[in-house]
Amino acid sequence: MSTPDKGNEHIEADDRAFKDAVERAGREFRRIEGVVGVGYGIREKAGAFGDELAILVYVIRKLPDAELTPDQRIPARFDGYRVDVRVLPQLQLSAADCQDDRKFDTITGGIQIEPGGKYTFKEVPGVGTLGCIVHKRGGGTGNDNIYLLTCHHVLWRKDDDGLRLIFDDDKVFHPYAPHSDKERASIPLGKITKELSFKGHIGANRKQVPDEPSLDPAPYLSQLPADVPGNYVDAAAVRIDLGSFCCGSACTPNDLRHDTTIPGLNPGTALPPGVQQSDRDRVVDVRDLRAEPTSNLTNLRVVKRGRTTGWTEGRVVAISPGHILEDTDPTLPRKVKVIAFHVLEIVPITGTPPWNNCLFAMTGQPVNAFSWEGDSGSLILDEKNHAVGLLYGGEHNKYVTTPQKTYACLIVPVLDALGMCIPTTTGKKYGSSKAEDGSGVAMYGGDWELPGEDKTLFARRETSGVLKKEQVEPPAPATDEQRAVMQPLLQALRETRRGRELHEDFTQLSREIAYLVRRCRPVTVAWHRHRGPAFLVCAVNHLKGEAAQVPATIQSVSRHTLLTRMETVLRRHGSNALRDALDRHRDLLLSCSSALTAGECLDILRRVETTECSV
Numbered sequence: 340m341s342t343p344d345k346g347n348e349h350i351e352a353d354d355r356a357f358k359d360a361v362e363r364a365g366r367e368f369r370r371i372e373g374v375v376g377v378g379y380g381i382r383e384k385a386g387a388f389g390d391e392l393a394i395l396v397y398v399i400r401k402l403p404d405a406e407l408t409p410d411q412r413i414p415a416r417f418d419g420y421r422v423d424v425r426v427l428p429q430l431q432l433s434a435a436d437c438q439d440d441r442k443f444d445t446i447t448g449g450i451q452i453e454p455g456g457k458y459t460f461k462e463v464p465g466v467g468t469l470g471c472i473v474h475k476r477g478g479g480t481g482n483d484n485i486y487l488l489t490c491h492h493v494l495w496r497k498d499d500d501g502l503r504l505i506f507d508d509d510k511v512f513h514p515y516a517p518h519s520d521k522e523r524a525s526i527p528l529g530k531i532t533k534e535l536s537f538k539g540h541i542g543a544n545r546k547q548v549p550d551e552p553s554l555d556p557a558p559y560l561s562q563l564p565a566d567v568p569g570n571y572v573d574a575a576a577v578r579i580d581l582g583s584f585c586c587g588s589a590c591t592p593n594d595l596r597h598d599t600t601i602p603g604l605n606p607g608t609a610l611p612p613g614v615q616q617s618d619r620d621r622v623v624d625v626r627d628l629r630a631e632p633t634s635n636l637t638n639l640r641v642v643k644r645g646r647t648t649g650w651t652e653g654r655v656v657a658i659s660p661g662h663i664l665e666d667t668d669p670t671l672p673r674k675v676k677v678i679a680f681h682v683l684e685i686v687p688i689t690g691t692p693p694w695n696n697c698l699f700a701m702t703g704q705p706v707n708a709f710s711w712e713g714d715s716g717s718l719i720l721d722e723k724n725h726a727v728g729l730l731y732g733g734e735h736n737k738y739v740t741t742p743q744k745t746y747a748c749l750i751v752p753v754l755d756a757l758g759m760c761i762p763t764t765t766g767k768k769y770g771s772s773k774a775e776d777g778s779g780v781a782m783y784g785g786d787w788e789l790p791g792e793d794k795t796l797f798a799r800r801e802t803s804g805v806l807k808k809e810q811v812e813p814p815a816p817a818t819d820e821q822r823a824v825m826q827p828l829l830q831a832l833r834e835t836r837r838g839r840e841l842h843e844d845f846t847q848l849s850r851e852i853a854y855l856v857r858r859c860r861p862v863t864v865a866w867h868r869h870r871g872p873a874f875l876v877c878a879v880n881h882l883k884g885e886a887a888q889v890p891a892t893i894q895s896v897s898r899h900t901l902l903t904r905m906e907t908v909l910r911r912h913g914s915n916a917l918r919d920a921l922d923r924h925r926d927l928l929l930s931c932s933s934a935l936t937a938g939e940c941l942d943i944l945r946r947v948e949t950t951e952c953s954v
Contacts, residue, residue, distance in 0.1 A: 624766020777914020
């Protein structure tokens with residue numbers, strides 16, 4: 340019996356099943372020689388994109404079926420879902436020296452920047468775009484916490500050996516760096532630091548996943564795990580020096596002004612639906628496309644403001660392996676090829692030729708592109724001015740009129756890699772300046788107290804995905820007799836080093852965890868879907884001496900499953916302090932997931948600590 344076809348309606352009805360199929364397809368198809376990776380997005384037919392969602396399989400090159408053995412052929416459907424096979428394009432990152440190089444008195448998003456330093460007079464990599472103003476998380480909004488966001492490769496340098504490096508005394512300038520060959524406008528903005536420059540793949544735990552580049556992508560592919568972790572990030576931040584232009588020292592105040600706008604973001608007289616006049620050229624919120632249903636991609640329009648092509652409008656067609664990236668690695672004096680995984684693929688929204696007047700004036704050809712050289716670093720936003728990505732590369736062929744693809748890093752991994760947040764007008768999602776979960780300018784915000792009448796932690800979640808009014812009744816306050824049972828357990832816990840650390844971290848972070856469960860939808864969903872309220876009630880009742888043990892499973896959900904899923908969502912939406920605590924205690928907590936009593940947990944903790952001391 341054949342598997343029924345599963346189109347857009349099926350994907351919209353059960354998005355989790357579709358994404359699970361994408362993961363399985365990745366594991367299965369990666370065994371086929373020449374397959375680079377698997378993603379998802381809009382099916383492409385003869386260079387055009389409709390609205391059919393599909394599993395996307397990226398290959399180094401396509402071969403006729405006659406040249407393939409049966410086990411090398413990729414089926415038209417996988418588990419009932421459409422399969423679209425695409426050739427992975429090869430790109431070369433580069434910067435430009437053309438178009439809008441005006442000097443602006445106010446530093447904003449969308450303007451031209453260029454790095455400069457001791458080697459500027461030799462070989463300059465070119466100019467790029469300042470994406471937007473950003474702040475360091477937890478650092479407030481004072482003059483000491485104003486940063487510019489752009490791409491890592493925009494700030495690279497070349498030394499005498501031809502290696503592109505970042506030097507401690509290099510700076511970024513607007514619009515040009517000072518050169519010995521000619522006089523050009525030069526406003527120093529700030530000092531480039533390696534600590535705030537990131538290029539590579541970042542994993543779910545905010546740590547860098549090492550790349551293994553080579554001249555030939557095949558050996559590189561053979562070394563990758565079946566499930567490539569993390570997202571490709573090419574990003575950097577530079578603190579804007581608002582104190583002085585006097586030889587790099589704070590001698591006298593300067594008149595450098597900055598603004599969180601991106602001028603020209605909405606050039607038309609009519610604003611997109613949902614965008615207020617006061618938000619016309621400002622970022623309203625931050626949007627994490629990874630956490631959204633796949634069906635949201637079918638009509639996802641985006642815009643950007645870059646120094647080369649100005650304002651352009653495009654469409655996201657995939658979240659996927661993007662391309663084979665040909666670039667100069669800082670440690671190797673030769674060209675290498677690295678594959679950028681889990682990025683946004685964008686195509687221009689086709690209009691009337693020449694499509695982009697900026698490119699037509701520059702190339703003399705009717706180029707159909709969302710971006711061009713020099714637009715690297717541009718912030719990508721959706722129609723409601725929600726930040727979704729950071730542009731870093733694309734296809735640049737002025738002799739073709741077919742839509743050329745642009746690639747962008749997903750914005751949330753970018754902000755995580757740099758520890759930054761984006762100033763927003765009203766939005767409070769993860770990564771926005773107003774976020775209250777530790778990813779904004781305030782380390783913590785909002786009401787962290789858990790009101791006595793608020794039973795959200797104990798609400799039951801039905802399988803339909805709707806929070807119901809029925810409640811899992813929370814435990815009553817502990818009596819004196821119950822406290823007498825609990826106090827020795829706490830004392831035994833704190834008698835061990837690991838136990839003390841665990842208790843102190845939980846005491847510090849419990850309010851944040853409670854806040855995320857109540858206010859952050861992905862955390863709320865994970866908590867209720869995996870029977871968190873019921874496990875919590877059972878655990879508290881056991882600690883108070885009212886239950887002999889804590890069940891290992893509740894309604895077919897194990898405590899191990901609950902803990903691993905909660906770790907994933909708390910890492911994604913929690914503060915840096917919470918992620919650090921998860922790094923320290925993850926293995927210990929998972930070791931205790933099979934214990935039925937508090938005494939068994941204490942025994943496991945003591946054994947772990949004894950083993951650590953003996954190593």
